[in-house]
Each structure stands twice: as C-alpha cells, then as structure tokens.
Amino acid sequence: GENVEQHPSTLSVQEGDSAVIKCTYSDSASNYFPWYKQELGKRPQLIIDIRSNVGEKKDQRIAVTLNKTAKHFSLHITETQPEDSAVYFCAASRTAGNKLTFGGGTRVLVKP
C-alpha cells in the first residue's frame, strides 16, 4: 500500500520567515495530494490540494509543489504569522484506491 513520509517533524520559524514541509510517497499511481492544518484540540482542515496533472498551486501565502518523477510534494508558507502555528499533515491517494494515507505531521511554531 501507499506510504507517506513527512519531514521535518517539528519546525520553528521567526514571524515573517518562510516555512517548507516536504513529503515523499511510494505509490506512483497516487494522483491527489491534500494538505491539512490542525490547530490544538481541533479537527484537521484542508488548506490546499494539488492533483497530479499540475506542478504547482498557490493560494495567497500558501503554495504546494509536486514532483511526480521524484515522488515528492512540498508545502510552502511565506510571510509566516503566529496564527500559522499548528500541525500540518500531507496525504496522498489514488482514484481507484479508495484510501487516503497521511504523513506523520509537522508541528510548526511561529515565534513573534
């Protein structure tokens, strides 16, 4: 089955700096890659997703890039703010697989 590895497990950045989280996946048939943000004690919420026919997607300060050849995708957060502090999860799935596999999560701390 699919295996998703996420790095780093923790990330501390200064407010205003950029944060980058990287995920690698094992199943070359995976074609959907979402990112979820989970604040302490809350539910995971989708922040951005990308499909395999696209190399990059942006939404304001958040961007995701996908390298299908190397089987990795990354989340980029620019101009970080204290409210960006949370745990971020990447995930991967394929249309015929019916399963969404999550990475282990990255705890991001933005220091004012």
Added chain:
Amino acid sequence: NAGVTQTPKFQVLKTGQSMTLQCAQDMNHEYMSWYRQDPGMGLRLIHYSVGAGITDQGEVPNGYNVSRSTTEDFPLRLLSAAPSQTSVYFCASSLMINQPQHFGDGTRLSIL
C-alpha cells in the same frame, strides 16, 4: 449544514467494554471514513465506506467494526475495548476519495 457530527466528544471505558462512536453527515457525501490519531503517528485509517451498504478495511481495522445502512450515518463499534485503543477518533466524509475530506470534531476515548 451541520457538516460532520460526532458523538460523544469524550468517553472513558473500562477494558473489555464495548461501545459505538456515532458519525453523521448532512452533505450527501458517498465516501465516509474513520481515523485514529495517536501522538506522532498522524492519522491512520481504520475503516471506510464508498456508499451505503459498502464498507472496507483500512490500515488498522482490528478490534473495530463498521456498517453503513444509510448515506448519512457511519458508526464505529469497539467490540472489546483495550488500552491500546486509547486515542482520538475522527470521522470524515467527502463526495469521493480524491476530494477534500470534511472532518468531525473528534471523539477523545480513554480506556482504563
């Protein structure tokens, strides 16, 4: 729309007891799933359903049963609770697998 509703929010059980975690969605989503979240291990898929009457196992199905008699409801049953099942349980739903997952608020379950 209420979205995805999980009950109860908190529960303490004794080893060997059984219970059912409830999950309901009002978005007419075909795909529903249950995850457990343990510290440092991300979200692991327990069971999923692609529609009423259809269920299948995820990554960690042992000790859990599910059924899907209606589109709206997807209960998770713990057959004989064990301390290793202490976790936070999230139910999620979506139109189909490669679409954004909508999570409930979670059930925090402790087994003594």
